[in-house]
Amino acid sequence: MELGVCYYPEHWPQERWAVDAQMMRDAGLSQVRIGEFAWSRIEPESGKVAWDWLDQAVETLHAAGLKVIMGTPTATPPKWLVDHMPDMVALDRNGKARGFGSRRHYCFSHKGYKAEAARITRAVAERYGDHPAITAWQTDNEYGCHDTVQSFSPAARDAFRKWLEARYKTVEALNAAWGNVFWSMEYRSFEEIELPNLTVTEANPAHWLAFRRFSSDQVMAFNRAQVDILRELSPGRAITHNAMGFYTGYDHFDLGEDLDVLGWDSYPLGFLEMFRFSDEEKTSFARCSHPDIAAFHHDLYRGCAKDGRWSVLEQQPGPVNWARHNPAPLAGMVKLWTLEAAAHGAELVSYFRWRQFTHAQEQMHAGLLRPDGEPAPALGEARQAADMLEELGDIGAPVKHVAIVFDYAAEWMTQIQPQGEGLSALWAAFDCYSAMRRLGLNVDFVKPGVSLTGYALVILPCNPIVTLELAEALEHSQAQIIIGPRTGSRDADFAFPPELAPGALTELCGLTVALSESLRPGLENEGDGWAIARWLDHAEAGHAAEAELVAKDGTLASFRHGRVRTLATWPQGAVLETLVARAARDAGLPYEQLNGHKRRRTTSRYVFDFDCPATQFTVSPV
Amino acid sequence: MELGVCYYPEHWPQERWAVDAQMMRDAGLSQVRIGEFAWSRIEPESGKVAWDWLDQAVETLHAAGLKVIMGTPTATPPKWLVDHMPDMVALDRNGKARGFGSRRHYCFSHKGYKAEAARITRAVAERYGDHPAITAWQTDNEYGCHDTVQSFSPAARDAFRKWLEARYKTVEALNAAWGNVFWSMEYRSFEEIELPNLTVTEANPAHWLAFRRFSSDQVMAFNRAQVDILRELSPGRAITHNAMGFYTGYDHFDLGEDLDVLGWDSYPLGFLEMFRFSDEEKTSFARCSHPDIAAFHHDLYRGCAKDGRWSVLEQQPGPVNWARHNPAPLAGMVKLWTLEAAAHGAELVSYFRWRQFTHAQEQMHAGLLRPDGEPAPALGEARQAADMLEELGDIGAPVKHVAIVFDYAAEWMTQIQPQGEGLSALWAAFDCYSAMRRLGLNVDFVKPGVSLTGYALVILPCNPIVTLELAEALEHSQAQIIIGPRTGSRDADFAFPPELAPGALTELCGLTVALSESLRPGLENEGDGWAIARWLDHAEAGHAAEAELVAKDGTLASFRHGRVRTLATWPQGAVLETLVARAARDAGLPYEQLNGHKRRRTTSRYVFDFDCPATQFTVSPV
Amino acid sequence: MELGVCYYPEHWPQERWAVDAQMMRDAGLSQVRIGEFAWSRIEPESGKVAWDWLDQAVETLHAAGLKVIMGTPTATPPKWLVDHMPDMVALDRNGKARGFGSRRHYCFSHKGYKAEAARITRAVAERYGDHPAITAWQTDNEYGCHDTVQSFSPAARDAFRKWLEARYKTVEALNAAWGNVFWSMEYRSFEEIELPNLTVTEANPAHWLAFRRFSSDQVMAFNRAQVDILRELSPGRAITHNAMGFYTGYDHFDLGEDLDVLGWDSYPLGFLEMFRFSDEEKTSFARCSHPDIAAFHHDLYRGCAKDGRWSVLEQQPGPVNWARHNPAPLAGMVKLWTLEAAAHGAELVSYFRWRQFTHAQEQMHAGLLRPDGEPAPALGEARQAADMLEELGDIGAPVKHVAIVFDYAAEWMTQIQPQGEGLSALWAAFDCYSAMRRLGLNVDFVKPGVSLTGYALVILPCNPIVTLELAEALEHSQAQIIIGPRTGSRDADFAFPPELAPGALTELCGLTVALSESLRPGLENEGDGWAIARWLDHAEAGHAAEAELVAKDGTLASFRHGRVRTLATWPQGAVLETLVARAARDAGLPYEQLNGHKRRRTTSRYVFDFDCPATQFTVSPV
Ligand SMILES: [Zn+2]
């Protein structure tokens, strides 16, 4: 694995660039990501390009032996462009224009902006496509950041109608698939269909699901246009993009298909503070992060990447500026996070950013250097990590233990219709992941429908849509299987399957879900050290499955049918732990209940043991 | 009492209809509500009606011996109609259009839509008005659901100006009544008056109160237009509408005047979860509901109905889809709720819905059948309830104990100007109701100003406006009287009466309120097992009333003047219980402190005793 | 000090005015504020003025020997004016017009309205400028109330562009000062610059800071236009304005420069309930208020006033209508608050209002009279206060102990970029003030950059911008100095100073801040009876300062360099108390840890001791 850094030469005097390049080399860095926010410097006025400074920056880095990842600057179109086509901005859910003054102020469906994005991409690619320093390209920056995938603009509406026509062919088919007879929502033509926002009460969930799929597809089309240009003009270079944490605005499996390497931006402390962890977790892990946050994304995006190639394109090196509270990592955490990425198979960890900028929105975001150009604490940790990585050499191939089948549409569906407050397929997957990791097991994320061969244990945390391909993959696998609630409960258009849940898995699970309840916190059925909470499926009697976990009041928490366990309650806490431990045992996996906050990653060559709060880790040969 | 069900033949294949009808009969159901969301099937295109399917559905139900309640489909105007007159939609408080894609997307003041609603009502009434299967009509569906009574559209503004002119005659009278000299808010003509939304800070409360009265009146006019058509074209049939729970967007006494039977939609578990009950109550009653929720509405809407005729037009049969959390009722609850409605004098309990729909917004809303057409648990309970009702025969007339004077304007006023966070006339009435019920007493709700003869105890929970009619009705009654805080504190235009509160009741209460405080939770004056909390009126010394409940620090919590008790603090908790028990004693009522969560309803023939959490009830002859 | 009252003759029959005037005199009042909301009565139609009633009101008050403070009525433009120029209203942050129907419905940048405001001011000043009863003028009313300083209108945008051009001269200078190269936010002309609202994510903090300065300056220009007219037409009268509590929408030092007397509106109970005090404080002080709320503003606005002349233009006399909960003051509190204002040097305490109005928005706001014209409790307390003030005679000059350097821009900056949730320069200043007051010391607030001579102790609670003038004033003072976190961390355009924090104070403090963390509640480093919480600066080793307070785990909480102490954590709680006690000791100040909720104010003639919860105070000769 190599180390890199995100660098903004346009922020600093030209005289400083060579100093910076040398300091990067001294710190053990070999790659530099540049350019992704520099449109106003590359093209200060419409059509008037200014390559000199960027030429010089690339040459300076090249001269120092650094490889360059060049970003296309489409996340920050300049003011003159927005003034030229004011309707290029997205409209938010309330129909309000999201204007210039920060970043990502564009609608993925706006044809004019798409043409401009292609134009500037082509210009940059023509300029640097065959430059020997350029080893990779990053398209745009963090698609979807600040909730920018969904746009409720006229451009989006028109594109959505075309997308619907392509999917459903006839409006009668759409009406039937969505059940529009309900509440007289039937359409007579695709031109009658509006976006699902601004309705009196909730729109049809099928309408929302289609809009979520469409919105994801618009991102794919936008990205693919850039990829096509870059492949044409800069052959042999890897194309990547930086995904985000706990973000499901588009289907990352789809994005991975169109890239060579899937990158992501790892901010373990910011994510802990901003996402749904308990106050106790947020406080006790404040300076080291929850031990599964980074790893979860490493494994998820490794699974989403076409050939398993992935990287950390932005790595937190100190306090960030954007969380509710922004503490500093413990001494040693930056090194630990770097090695953890290596253990999970990253190609690159690139710290964000080189030097803390003195101005603007992110002035409180730490870098490897302080704003005054002096080293910040993380610089030395990067150097140590580089040395250690060199010593380890090849990390070895990952060992397969457990597969979690993750479906982006599942999360869209639980967001659209949670049925119980806060229920989420994404967080069900995270909790399943965490439960397996506390057993010391390796976890892979796989796309629904692909082969599950090689896994001893497979988990579907909460997968409403079960295709025939997925059902077959489960049947053909030899794995122990855990089926979470709501799995198989819907078709691709958000309707019940005729046979009810678990739909295509009815025979495999040996049961039918007759009734589902969502339960408020505090409404629990106690079992033996565990409890039914948040959700309860009632399975129909008379099928083949047998009750496995039974609460003290007789309520059934899980069922077993051969190698398939079906969880009738929400996958969380002790009931999940109990079930996965049994399944791991039956699967013959080498599991071990790890102490405290320890986690393990096993490859063909090493066993990595991490203890985040202690900022300690050990690497042992297998 | 009869049993019925809400049915949507348009959701299912025609072949199934006869099967459904037979299953309904087998379950003991005799009435079927249909049609209220079917506009897009009745009139797929403007002016092109399609009666065949509905004819067939009515015939099928008729052939099975079922009576049909036909709904007018005006709650769900189809897309072609909205596209034809896009300004027919309501504007929300922020001025945003509330568009097509769910339901209730119309403004009650839009003349074009009102004409369309009359047209389709006339069409349906002409088609089925004299059909022998049709025994009743329901106008529209749940007026005000999803906060749709108030519209801030140009149509509403124009109608509001006309309404104001009719009420005040001259703008000078309006200025004086509202006190518009304050903050230079004076108008020179009715045409200058805007709707009260979008002001810099709160608008004049008199402005809001007028708008609330106007908005309620617009619903009345909309409903009356349909009633007039139905009375003309379908003579002899009962006309009804389905009101909602804990909803005060319009004056239900006014609605009751224009209907034959006032219906309401009873979702005891959903209401518990969504309204202002404590977390402890929400958890402990999660699967049985708070024991006063259904009964409160039974009695309230019985009181609002012109001749006391009322029904449950929608009865929760299992988990719903719309609450924060959606548990299933305990086994037996559906039967209990059915009998409770009978005990309170309902003509009909109609379960919602027959079969859980596989698609669209309410796919997680249970029915008597599951989505696959198999029986859900409630089907059997309906059958048991039908048998039991047949066995009981005539329930007998209700026995009069206590009257609560409820005023919709009172709730509007506490919403407009709570003075202390969360203070609400509606919830004061609920708490008074609950306190009386825990004493085993029958409670009636009466409209302000009607005779109170026959009641031994009368409560005004929080009635800011006291008309001379109401004052006289109290004087002429022989009842023990409890007067809650803020009663008589305002005139009909939200201004102080010249003599201060309690205004027209000053002599009756024997005191004057000199000063009022609202108190944050935790700021209490302890009494003997009770406390002053949330509100404190200071009564002027020197009047006839004597202190009754006195806190340990000498603060006066209530006063007594002959048969009239005045509560100086908010009616809740132990201070309310203490006071009502004394008043019930002095009234000679047969009260009894019931254990636990038990409730009693007494008629001329039976005593019904309910224990909700235990899902038990007994019926004893008097 | 004199006593006065706010009076609205337009609310009451003319026959009552003389009665009211006599009752005012009997209560010991000598000044009456009138006219500030009466535009619709002064000018019922455009250009048609009606002076008769106001002439009569002024004469009646004059005849009774009362002095009149006349308000310009520009806070409440009448409907005909808004209809004449509908775009005069402000737009809120979401771009929504803030319409007629309450008050303050104008944009400070609208040229048309500014002309109208000048016109009506001139008209009133011409009519009453030389009337002997008129002793003072109040401009407008509560600038900024209901969040009205910032407007996002086209008028504001155009004025902002001009303001920016005047400040930065060239757009290149602005781009450089703001760091607009970040995210390609560079502008090519001032005409390209938009207001900072409605961006996709946060706008540049420099953009916001400029807009906050601009918005404050627009208020100054609006006010100065009236001041100029009043000075011309009513020479010799004091000009004042009524500022608000805990409000920082404009720079009050700037406002003080343009007035003769700075007034403020003191609502101790409402402020306690609505601002950031703990639930425990809100409950235990509910009827007496936190003992520092009124005094903090007395001292702050005394510091903001040009010559130290200040007054209370509105004093809470009973329950108000606008807080979440509105209890009544304890008996004696109104008298105590009046004497407390005297102890801090007020010229006037004017109760708001004379008689509780029977109508409109503030009908639940108490007055000295009840709505029915009878005395409310505060009337007698005013009389007692008047007697006591007469007895005390001259209060004496304030004694100088401690200066707090307060900067309105500091609060704007912590609002714009808190970095840790809830961190606020205003509340840091309040907490420093409270800590000094609990030591029995007098506190003055001073503007950054003025001389600090005469103070034994100076505190900079959290002052990101440190000008050279401020640095020199600190160097030249002999005081013990306490420097709070973030001080000297930014330049005037929200960028890091090249040498990092504390910038211009680096030598004085003897350290450099290398890294800053914000800490979630609960993340603490315990010291000896105190704790590091909310914020932690890491100072660079090798400088002259020595650690003073060190937590048990070795984390440094404060540094000392000669007479300068630098606090590395947020100024609050025990760590602040420990540090200020040490500094007060080293400063040789006569401090004393006061018991309970007692507070002291010392002048050259008296020592005032207040105990709010006990509603007691004593005045002792020095
Ligand atoms: Zn089987």
Ligand SMILES: [Zn+2]
């Ligand atoms: Zn009497």
Ligand SMILES: [Zn+2]
């Ligand atoms: Zn020094």
